[in-house]
Amino acid sequence: MPANKLIPLAEAVRRYTRDGIQYASGAALPVGSDAVVFGRELLRQKRKNLHAVFHCNTQQLNLLAGAGAVDKAECGFSGLEVFGFANGLRRAVESGQTALEDYSNLAMALRLLGGAMNWPFVPATVNIGSDIQQRSAFAPDEYPATRKIPTVTDPFSGQEIGAFSPLKPDVAAIHVSLADPLGNAIMLGTEWSRFELSRAAKKVILIADAIVDTDCMRQYPNLVRIPDIVVEAVVYHPFAAWPQSSPGFYDVDEAHMKLMNKALATEEGTADYVRDYVERYDDIDSYLDLIGRDNVERLSNSATSFLLDPYRQWIKTPAEIAALTAEVTA
Amino acid sequence: MSAPLTENLPYTRQEMMAIATGRELRDGELAIFGVGLSMLAGYFAQAHHAPNIRAMTEGGVYGATPVGGLPWGIECNRISANATSFTNALDALGFLVASGRCDVGIIGAAQVDKFGNVNTTGIWDGEIGDRYRLPKTRLTGAGGANDIACGAGRVVIMVTHEPKRFADQVSYISSPGYLDGGNARDKFGFVGGGPSAIVTTLGILRPDPVSKEFILDAYYAFSSVDEIRAATGWDLKVSPTVHVVPEPSPEELAALRRVDETGALRK
Numbered sequence: 001m002p003a004n005k006l007i008p009l010a011e012a013v014r015r016y017t018r019d020g021i022q023y024a025s026g027a028a029l030p031v032g033s034d035a036v037v038f039g040r041e042l043l044r045q046k047r048k049n050l051h052a053v054f055h056c057n058t059q060q061l062n063l064l065a066g067a068g069a070v071d072k073a074e075c076g077f078s079g080l081e082v083f084g085f086a087n088g089l090r091r092a093v094e095s096g097q098t099a100l101e102d103y104s105n106l107a108m109a110l111r112l113l114g115g116a117m118n119w120p121f122v123p124a125t126v127n128i129g130s131d132i133q134q135r136s137a138f139a140p141d142e143y144p145a146t147r148k149i150p151t152v153t154d155p156f157s158g159q160e161i162g163a164f165s166p167l168k169p170d171v172a173a174i175h176v177s178l179a180d181p182l183g184n185a186i187m188l189g190t191e192w193s194r195f196e197l198s199r200a201a202k203k204v205i206l207i208a209d210a211i212v213d214t215d216c217m218r219q220y221p222n223l224v225r226i227p228d229i230v231v232e233a234v235v236y237h238p239f240a241a242w243p244q245s246s247p248g249f250y251d252v253d254e255a256h257m258k259l260m261n262k263a264l265a266t267e268e269g270t271a272d273y274v275r276d277y278v279e280r281y282d283d284i285d286s287y288l289d290l291i292g293r294d295n296v297e298r299l300s301n302s303a304t305s306f307l308l309d310p311y312r313q314w315i316k317t318p319a320e321i322a323a324l325t326a327e328v329t330a
Numbered sequence: 331m332s333a334p335l336t337e338n339l340p341y342t343r344q345e346m347m348a349i350a351t352g353r354e355l356r357d358g359e360l361a362i363f364g365v366g367l368s369m370l371a372g373y374f375a376q377a378h379h380a381p382n383i384r385a386m387t388e389g390g391v392y393g394a395t396p397v398g399g400l401p402w403g404i405e406c407n408r409i410s411a412n413a414t415s416f417t418n419a420l421d422a423l424g425f426l427v428a429s430g431r432c433d434v435g436i437i438g439a440a441q442v443d444k445f446g447n448v449n450t451t452g453i454w455d456g457e458i459g460d461r462y463r464l465p466k467t468r469l470t471g472a473g474g475a476n477d478i479a480c481g482a483g484r485v486v487i488m489v490t491h492e493p494k495r496f497a498d499q500v501s502y503i504s505s506p507g508y509l510d511g512g513n514a515r516d517k518f519g520f521v522g523g524g525p526s527a528i529v530t531t532l533g534i535l536r537p538d539p540v541s542k543e544f545i546l547d548a549y550y551a552f553s554s555v556d557e558i559r560a561a562t563g564w565d566l567k568v569s570p571t572v573h574v575v576p577e578p579s580p581e582e583l584a585a586l587r588r589v590d591e592t593g594a595l596r597k
Contacts, residue, residue, distance in 0.1 A: 105419055
């Protein structure tokens, strides 16, 4: 019998994360879905020496790396798209604090697929022939790198190709639009690699912008790409991706994206940012106060709001969610 | 970096680059656009001469056109507000690009070399050497551009024309062009054909059919062969048929500016 898995954010970080784990974010690129708020909580609980698996960099990795909590990272794309370079990650890489292993965006998805399938390796027809194959930040003295994307022979054609190593992160914090208390989830917008990640990771925590009744999942079962049977815990957190966007819920906070990235460019700015935007809230209400209630309202007025219409009738109120959470933690 | 308004011309150099890039796309093609200016060039083509182009982004966002200006990312709400299908990276970059189905891709570059190899990973002072030492400046990494460079039928590279961006040899190949030139791609069995053009803020370079070295094919009304050669970090050869690119028509400019609602190319 599936059980109610709703727990508070701080409890999820306490229970499922440790220093030095291989930690994956379930995100949709640097501007969209990501449980950035989970990364803030990792810092609040002083987690460090993380091995970050981020299909793409997001503001979460930018913050964690900028604050010195990441020893190793593996990424397909490590910028912030039109918002520019990720200054925190960049500073960590240039100083040697974080070893950043480069792959492409397809490679990261394929490696998660390989982990999910328990394959020994994944055939690589991309990344080969480039310095992504030749250079390894995890084995910098080896040139050309032999263990990152080794050359193998296609047994059918005889063609030389590459082999990607599968990924099985210890913990994945996956941002979803809607989750029920059992851990069934619907993602609005591109799912990027969250489907594969939810099967590749050893433990999956969902961070949802809204909690819905399970009846919602029974109405749209084809859209439930993450089912409860692979999920350990469900965290309700509105504006979990802020300052990034969540289709249907809120747009990207352009001003804060820039403010945050500018702050992360220096050690001093990062310390100020952590003081002002990581440590300065106690609960969901004070977190939303920090974003600014007017800002919350403005960002919620999104051209994508209509995407949420089919699901609105099942969205639970904060009071209902608090009662359900109390059941689990009692 | 901001594009200066072109002297006495009613468009910017970046707009000329976007329009010249868009002209490389043909109606009905399956096309994938990278983030930023590539996306504006691609959706300009759709708005102007290629209404039946089948456009996608690597996030697996299909059937969409940007609303409210240049999307902040390929998954931004500005491109998620009118999609007909959302899927995922494996689908877009794998099933539709690595498979060989995608006709054309548009990618950007921090640095490009004479064989069309692209560096978006980092800047080192001099060669990296045998040890993979820390970059002086860390850039964004390959993203999906490596996958597009390996898999798309042809690739158009869009890049601001400056000497530091046009190197004889890039210090790090993030996305393969023709590697060492000639048929060097064959060894890797890439399903994609490689870059067909480098479209810049000053002109258009195309590969020699045999050596695969990029040579100057065309310049703009406001640029010249000498200016382009001076802004290129290798001894750029000039095609015997070098010619001037037609200026943007009023219809082209109007279509581009409808897509570029926030004026990203005019800043």
